[in-house]
Amino acid sequence: MTPEEFRRAGHELVDWIADFRATLEERPVMARTAPGDVARAFPKTPPESPQPVGEIFRALDTAIVPGITHFGHPRFFGFFPTGGSLSSILGDFASTGLGALGLTWQAAPALTELEEVTTDWVRQMVGLSDAWRGVIQDTASTATLVALVCARERTSNFAVTREGLQGGGSPLVVYASGQSHSSVLKAALVAGFGRTYVREIATDASHAMHPQALDRAMREDHARGWTPCAVVATSGSTTCTAFDPIGAIADICGEHGAWLHVDAAMAGSAMVLEECRPLWAGVERADSIVLNPHKWLGAIFDCSLYLVRDPEHLVRVMSTNPAYLQPSGSSGTGAGAVTTYRDWGIALGRRFRALKLWTLIHIDGVEAIRARIRRDLDHARWLAGVVADAPGWRVVAPVPLQTVCVRHEPPGVEGEALDAHTRAWCDRVNASGIAYLTAAVLDGRWMVRVAMGAPTTERRHVEETWRAMQDAVA
Amino acid sequence: MTPEEFRRAGHELVDWIADFRATLEERPVMARTAPGDVARAFPKTPPESPQPVGEIFRALDTAIVPGITHFGHPRFFGFFPTGGSLSSILGDFASTGLGALGLTWQAAPALTELEEVTTDWVRQMVGLSDAWRGVIQDTASTATLVALVCARERTSNFAVTREGLQGGGSPLVVYASGQSHSSVLKAALVAGFGRTYVREIATDASHAMHPQALDRAMREDHARGWTPCAVVATSGSTTCTAFDPIGAIADICGEHGAWLHVDAAMAGSAMVLEECRPLWAGVERADSIVLNPHKWLGAIFDCSLYLVRDPEHLVRVMSTNPAYLQPSGSSGTGAGAVTTYRDWGIALGRRFRALKLWTLIHIDGVEAIRARIRRDLDHARWLAGVVADAPGWRVVAPVPLQTVCVRHEPPGVEGEALDAHTRAWCDRVNASGIAYLTAAVLDGRWMVRVAMGAPTTERRHVEETWRAMQDAVA
Numbered sequence: 001m002t003p004e005e006f007r008r009a010g011h012e013l014v015d016w017i018a019d020f021r022a023t024l025e026e027r028p029v030m031a032r033t034a035p036g037d038v039a040r041a042f043p044k045t046p047p048e049s050p051q052p053v054g055e056i057f058r059a060l061d062t063a064i065v066p067g068i069t070h071f072g073h074p075r076f077f078g079f080f081p082t083g084g085s086l087s088s089i090l091g092d093f094a095s096t097g098l099g100a101l102g103l104t105w106q107a108a109p110a111l112t113e114l115e116e117v118t119t120d121w122v123r124q125m126v127g128l129s130d131a132w133r134g135v136i137q138d139t140a141s142t143a144t145l146v147a148l149v150c151a152r153e154r155t156s157n158f159a160v161t162r163e164g165l166q167g168g169g170s171p172l173v174v175y176a177s178g179q180s181h182s183s184v185l186k187a188a189l190v191a192g193f194g195r196t197y198v199r200e201i202a203t204d205a206s207h208a209m210h211p212q213a214l215d216r217a218m219r220e221d222h223a224r225g226w227t228p229c230a231v232v233a234t235s236g237s238t239t240c241t242a243f244d245p246i247g248a249i250a251d252i253c254g255e256h257g258a259w260l261h262v263d264a265a266m267a268g269s270a271m272v273l274e275e276c277r278p279l280w281a282g283v284e285r286a287d288s289i290v291l292n293p294h295k296w297l298g299a300i301f302d303c304s305l306y307l308v309r310d311p312e313h314l315v316r317v318m319s320t321n322p323a324y325l326q327p328s329g330s331s332g333t334g335a336g337a338v339t340t341y342r343d344w345g346i347a348l349g350r351r352f353r354a355l356k357l358w359t360l361i362h363i364d365g366v367e368a369i370r371a372r373i374r375r376d377l378d379h380a381r382w383l384a385g386v387v388a389d390a391p392g393w394r395v396v397a398p399v400p401l402q403t404v405c406v407r408h409e410p411p412g413v414e415g416e417a418l419d420a421h422t423r424a425w426c427d428r429v430n431a432s433g434i435a436y437l438t439a440a441v442l443d444g445r446w447m448v449r450v451a452m453g454a455p456t457t458e459r460r461h462v463e464e465t466w467r468a469m470q471d472a473v474a
Numbered sequence: 475m476t477p478e479e480f481r482r483a484g485h486e487l488v489d490w491i492a493d494f495r496a497t498l499e500e501r502p503v504m505a506r507t508a509p510g511d512v513a514r515a516f517p518k519t520p521p522e523s524p525q526p527v528g529e530i531f532r533a534l535d536t537a538i539v540p541g542i543t544h545f546g547h548p549r550f551f552g553f554f555p556t557g558g559s560l561s562s563i564l565g566d567f568a569s570t571g572l573g574a575l576g577l578t579w580q581a582a583p584a585l586t587e588l589e590e591v592t593t594d595w596v597r598q599m600v601g602l603s604d605a606w607r608g609v610i611q612d613t614a615s616t617a618t619l620v621a622l623v624c625a626r627e628r629t630s631n632f633a634v635t636r637e638g639l640q641g642g643g644s645p646l647v648v649y650a651s652g653q654s655h656s657s658v659l660k661a662a663l664v665a666g667f668g669r670t671y672v673r674e675i676a677t678d679a680s681h682a683m684h685p686q687a688l689d690r691a692m693r694e695d696h697a698r699g700w701t702p703c704a705v706v707a708t709s710g711s712t713t714c715t716a717f718d719p720i721g722a723i724a725d726i727c728g729e730h731g732a733w734l735h736v737d738a739a740m741a742g743s744a745m746v747l748e749e750c751r752p753l754w755a756g757v758e759r760a761d762s763i764v765l766n767p768h769k770w771l772g773a774i775f776d777c778s779l780y781l782v783r784d785p786e787h788l789v790r791v792m793s794t795n796p797a798y799l800q801p802s803g804s805s806g807t808g809a810g811a812v813t814t815y816r817d818w819g820i821a822l823g824r825r826f827r828a829l830k831l832w833t834l835i836h837i838d839g840v841e842a843i844r845a846r847i848r849r850d851l852d853h854a855r856w857l858a859g860v861v862a863d864a865p866g867w868r869v870v871a872p873v874p875l876q877t878v879c880v881r882h883e884p885p886g887v888e889g890e891a892l893d894a895h896t897r898a899w900c901d902r903v904n905a906s907g908i909a910y911l912t913a914a915v916l917d918g919r920w921m922v923r924v925a926m927g928a929p930t931t932e933r934r935h936v937e938e939t940w941r942a943m944q945d946a947v948a
Contacts, residue, residue, distance in 0.1 A: 001559060001560040001561040001564075001837055001838065002560070003492040003493070003495045003496035003560065004492065004496075005560070006488075006491070006492050006495070006560040006561075006563070006564065007488060007489060007492035009564055010488035010491070010492065010564065010567070011485055011488055013488075013564060013567055013568060013571070014480075014481060014484035014485055014487075014488055014567075015481060016571075017480070017484070017567075017568075017571035017572075018477040018478065018480050018481035018484065019477070020571065020572070021477045021480070021571075022477040022478075030580075031580065031581075031582065031583050031584070033583045033584070035579070035583070035811075035812045036587070037583070037587075038583050038584045038586075038587035038588060039587040039588075039590060039591055042588065042591045042832075044591075044594075045595070045598060046595035046596075046598060046599055046835045046840050047835065047836060047839050047840065048839055048840050048841050049839045049841055050837060050838060050839040050842065051836045051837065051839065053564075053837060055836070056564070056565075056568075056833060056836065056837075060568060063584065064568075064572070064584045064588070064829075065572070065584075066584075067582070067583045067584030067585075067587070068572060068574045068582045068583075068584050068585070069580060069581050069582060070573075071573060071574070071575050071581075072573045079577060079581075082573075082575055082823075083573060084570075084573040085475060086475040086476070086477065086479070086480040087475040087480075089480070089570050089571060089573075090475075090480065090483055090484065090487060090527075090530070091530075092570045093484070093487055093488075093491075093567055093570060094487060094491075094530075094534060094538075096558075096563050096566045096567060096570070096774055097487070097490075097491035097494065097495075097563060098491075098494070098538070098539070098542060099544075099545060099546045099556075099557060099558040099563075099774060099775065100542045100543075100545070101545050101556055101775055103553060105509070106504075106505065106543060107505075107543050107545075107553075108505065108541070108542045108543060109505050109507045109509070109511070109512050109541045109542075110505070110507070110512045110537065110538045110539075110540075110541030110542050111541075111542070112512075113510070113511075113512035113513040113541070114512060114513075114516065114538070116513060117513055117516045117518075120518075121519070121520035122520075124519060124520060125520055138612055138821055139821040139822060139823050140822075141820055141821045141822045141823075142820055142821060145664070145820060149664055152666070159668060160663045160668060160669065161668075161669050162668055162669065162670055163645065163668040163670045163671065164639065164663065164666045164667045164668020164669070164670070164671065165638065165639035165640050165666040165667075165668065166639050166645040166646065166666070166667065166668050166670075166671060167668065168642040171637065171640040172640065182794035182822070183794070183822055185794065186792070186794050186820075186822075189634045189638065190619070190623055190664075190665065190820065191664065191665070191666055192626070192638045192639040192640070192665055192666025192667075193638045193639075193640065193666075194633060194634060194635075194636055194637040194638020194639065194640050194641070195634065195635050195636065195638070196636055196637045196638070196640075197637065197638065197640060294823075300570055300573060301573065301575055301823060301825060302821075302823065302825055318660070320656035320657070320659065320660050337509075338509045346613075346615055346616055346619060346660075346664065346820070347612055347613040347615045347616060347776075348613060348614075348615045348656070348657055348660075349556075349613050349615075349768075349775060349776065351775060351776055355538075358516075359530060361520045361521065362521060362525045362529070362530065363475055363524060363525065363527060363530075364475065364524060365521050365522055365523040365524040365525065366520050366521065366522050367522050367523055368524065
């Protein structure tokens with residue numbers, strides 16, 4: 001494809017995307033394809049000769065768009081917000097068009113330095129001190145894996161350089177609440193800890209981790225010869241936005257020498273609002289934080305911010321050049337040194353992800369981002385209010401941010417019948433195409449999450465969704 | 475940013491990218507910025523209010539483009555080919571514009587099914603049997619990490635469900651040659667093996683792994699109570715494109731029950747040519763393969779293909795829903811089941827990466843991809859020929875594919891003086907802006923790699939580079 005052919009097709013694609021975004025509201029939110037439908041729309045074997053570019057637009061319209069549940073739809077209230085602002089999409093286009101690859105600082109100084117600039121912008125926006133340094137990872141799953149490997153190596157005094165976890169010493173233990181994200185367990189298992197050594201800590205009535213239960217677990221483990229290694233505290237749990245008490249947890253980690261990783265993947269974006277920051281009070285005492293600008297902040301996926309207080313340790317753990325044998329300074333904290341971001345994560349090659357964060361903040365401005373997040377908080381409060389007032393409906397968890405957990409409880413319907421009713425009306429809403437909600441289990445019972453935060457959601461979209469919910473139980 | 479504002483800025487950006495690509499040849503290949511130059515071009519604090527979109531184009535021109543070493547430049551011969559065809563860039567734009575997120579099949583059936591279609595296209599293109607199933611990862615680093623975790627769990631009979639690597643049993647050992655990529659060691663360390671249990675196997679004169687040395691190492695380890703777990707065989711090493719003998723290695727793995735992972739990250743693309751396939755003879759007997767379409771095949775970064783023979787095992791290991799407690803079929807191999815790609819890797823959320831693979835193959839066609847790779851092989855043969863014929867110059871390694879390893883050896887210059895000379899002339903070529911080459915160590919001595927494969931490299935670019943190399947030693 002020549003630059004001129006690309007120019008023509010690119011213009012057509014930009015128009016197609018602008019139209020797609022402008023008309024998104026009119027489309028069903030949920031994909032309606034049956035398994036295999038999409039695959040059947042494409043040839044089973046690759047074409048030998050060049051095929052018409054026009055077919056790409058046809059396939060987008062007929063096979064691909066109908067085969068997507070639209071996270072950017074104004075009535076998308078499923079999972080978590082991750083619509084992606086158009087301003088951010090522009091930056092990702094630039095990244096793809098430039099084709100820069102951050103293997104080393106020299107391979108793309110701009111990639112490295114704009115990442116330093118923009119991750120520091122986000123740090124300032126969420127009110128963290130300048131003790132933190134940031135790096136962009138693909139997802140929170142990867143960031144949490146990196147955090148647990150860093151914890152493992154700090155606790156074991158760099159066993160990675162010797163026998164790793166296979167030295168037969170005191171087993172290292174990871175702690176998280178039952179409300180922590182599935183990626184925490186997955187990261188611990190990938191890092192070799194084993195399920196026996198990943199302990200689930202009890203939660204209180206608000207679904208936040210019980211610090212006393214954590215302390216008790218660590219003492220028990222210590223008594224049986226195990227070593228507390230890391231705690232993952234959740235700031236805004238996936239199911240119901242519960243906030244673990246970071247200050248109290250930091251006290252306990254300090255006492256036992258355990259690494260404290262804060263998973264603020266979704267809710268971290270809310271910290272652009274000063275009024276939300278008490279929710280993660282104590283966060284300055286953590287060792288690492290993950291916060292996904294590709295969730296509520298408006299960056300297009302993928303853009304996960306991993307923040308650390310001790311980049312030297314991170315580089316010692318993750319470097320492929322044995323940095324532990326090198327003079328300090330080469331890791332980017334010494335005067336005049338450059339940052340080698342490949343040594344801050346798993347992947348060696350890196351996309352120019354800072355561009356999408358830069359264009360988001362540059363084009364929209366922080367004030368508008370704050371206003372959008374306040375708008376979502378307001379939507380959530382409004383919905384929680386009307387649900388609470390409606391006969392037969394109940395808000396089943398506190399609403400600290402933008403997720404409203406609801407249940408419709410018809411008289412006399414309980415237990416498994418209530419679960420079936422809950423899942424059925426949620427499915428009906430989703431199948432209607434009007435809105436998309438996610439059913440989840442809280443306190444052993446199914447309920448439905450209504451998670452605000454798509455870029456273009458207005459009050460009327462929340463109202464329409466509330467009507468669809470009421471229709472679905474009628 | 476509204477869809478109409480996006481339309482305007484998007485058109486401008488497409489034009490900017492088309493112009494950038496069309497004029498890339500006239501720019502210096504290597505970034506010429508000093509540390510801190512790029513960072514200083516941006517404000518230290520994020521803007522409160524919206525900033526002009528026009529500033530983005532100014533910053534691209536003045537700070538970002540000069541701050542990038544251009545992997546897509548026709549005279550880029552560094553590291554490995556990864557320029558990214560414009561046809562592929564179009565697909566990545568579509569992915570970003572759609573904002574689909576592959577959390578589950580239902581979240582984006584099109585994302586899952588087009589990934590199944592296109593990874594199968596690549597499988598067919600490189601001549602692998604239909605026993606293989608593919609998934610797109612970000613990079614080979616991640617794919618190799620997944621492979622080693624799968625190996626760990628197969629050898630340990632799912633110790634992950636119990637004590638992981640902390641059970642104090644027979645230590646598991648990973649084997650790779652000294653020419654294997656740094657990501658192999660990194661993956662093993664992240665997975666908890668420990669450096670003691672990552673054994674470097676000797677290579678022969680062609681820098682390929684010695685099967686006898688591997689066999690001996692495994693027997694030694696077995697005798698001292700260790701357990702051979704995984705071998706990473708390299709098909710096309712980073713330094714000099716050496717090919718480990720996969721058939722002989724597979725025999726040894728079979729005997730010791732070790733997992734065989736084939737790292738064909740760069741060279742795998744060459745297997746679109748039937749005449750290259752003898753280089754990885756025996757590959758059908760591997761357990762897993764990584765092959766990066768974002769390298770030589772022309773897909774824009776990131777697009778790494780991980781191929782497995784036993785997807786059920788992969789899902790059992792990587793699933794966050796404990797799939798080992800679920801009926802088979804739910805992992806996507808049973809009739810009517812759907813594939814849950816989140817359980818095929820580390821990250822939970824997934825970009826719609828199949829789009830860039832689809833548009834690459836659809837728009838260019840397989841024939842053109844084969845012709846481009848043949849062209850690069852031809853360039854390499856030509857350069858190797860003229861270098862070998864030039865007085866004072868030497869080709870220091872076999873040239874099975876597109877990388878030519880050269881040294882200029884002035885009479886009487888040896889040892890460290892020769893190394894200094896080698897690095898100096900390589901630096902001079904790079905500083906000239908004419909071409910970009912990578913210096914590396916082979917057999918204990920520095921040499922310079924000239925790696926073909928940027929999308930638009932023609933013979934004249936290789937000729938100009940050869941002249942620049944001769945000028946640099948004059």
